Amino acid sequence: MSEELSANEYRQQRIVNMEKLEEAGFPAFGKAFERTARLDELHEGFEEGKVVKACGRIVGMRKMGKMAFAHLNDGSARFQLMVKKDILGDEVFAAFKLLDLGDIIGIEGEMIITQTGEQTIRISNWMLLSKALLPLPEKFHGLTDVETRYRQRSLDLISNPEVMDVFKKRTEVLREIRRFLDGRGFYEVETPMLQQIAGGAAAKPFKAHYNALNVDVFMRIAPELYLKRLIVGGMDRVYEMNRNFRNEGLDRTHNPEFTALEIYQAYGDMRTMQELIQSMFMHLAETIFGKMEFEWMGNTISLQAPWREVAYYDLIKEHLGDDWFDKTLEEAVAKAEELDVHVEQGMNFKEVTHEIYDKTIEGTLIQPTFITRLPKELVPLANHCPDDPELVDVFELIIGGKEIAPAYSELNNPLEQRARFEEQAAGDGEKIDEDFLAALEYGMPPTGGMGIGIDRLLMLLTGSDAIRDVILFPQLKPRV
């Protein structure tokens, strides 16, 4: 007996049941059903004696001789059904007992409270809306195999309510972000995902071919250069929240397609973004989660503003000593080795310092922290700090030891922008986006810009340790 045949036994049995139901006058795949309310709403507005219509999937069934109890789930909640032979009559009751777990039905009945105190609908009538030909995962343990959960998200959602909850929260967060930004006068825009030059970030793009123009195109790695064109054009508050694609590895915090929110506000700067993100995160925490503290990867994180702000050099000194910047390169390398931080031959002092920061300091910043005044070498596309041309006017927001959002006082000097592009192009051979540079030459107002990794934000807000748990269909290797 093959696995396939065995699985088929369940299917065969359900097809037999389906035929019996059809003979009894219950077509297996019904039409639209008008319900009184969702099951969660019925629980909330429960009223003993009220007659209601509801529908959903049968997720539990306890059959007895002349009555049965079942549980219905419509994705919002579960609701118990009481099914009695003396109410339905012999044939309709017998047909009900032919239903399988997973079948989708519509019912009508009276809301009652059972002896054990559970809100229940005692049904007077029912119809089959859709037959399930395959068995559902087991009722008690549910579906736990992670691989199956990601590959068959439908089943995951059916059998794991907490998974459903995370994805509903995801939708609510996206909706609330839009509402928040719209309320501040931002326009949501859509810019190309198919780009002939993949700019705006340093990452490897996915490549595709466009037949009609016979050109290679790239899936975007960032919308930044297009959004700034809109700032030049006078749309002075814009945001885009959509997918970016990066042709890189896959791990607990990286998926090749991920959702990024980029925000640009003309006549603002990094400070504008700082206020915006604190207000926005607190707003989300308050309105959707009703709390300010979140458990994430073993830490309790408070989003209560104001968040800590520390200049990069001060942070380094805090961890490596006030005299750090008086040290020689050799001393810095020695310290790195002592800390078990791997440094490459030929790295300069700043690079070694940053490597140490990356490996030993960033991870310790659990509570929200703005790191400001970064060395310009680290951030090529930002404006200088007004008081120090060696530093750039940016912040990196770290939460839970992870980078959540960078923000810049955007570079709006087209000559300097061109110089930096040329330097970059010399390094990696990428084409320069001349149209973008031309736009800048018409004049871009001083602008604050920010990028937020939405998936990582959702990990924090929902307490998820893996990005796969906040993305409905994460990338997986194909199954053979």
Add this chain to the structure above:
RNA sequence: GGGCCGGUAGCUCAGUCGGUAGAGCAUUUGACUUUUAAUCAAAGGGUCCCGGGUUCGAGUCCCGGCCGGCUCACCA
């Protein structure tokens, strides 16, 4: 890419020293009008991830591969 762990019935999992493949749920049949992991009785259900090897005999040991998880590294 390296290391460690895992893949056995539809689902969740056991499987000892290499000796006939197990349980619970689910399914089928029967009993049962207040159950809720319903209960009771009986039955059916397996490509033990794939391919080689060792052996009289492999779910188990060895080699290779696939998929997944954790972790380190790389990339940013």
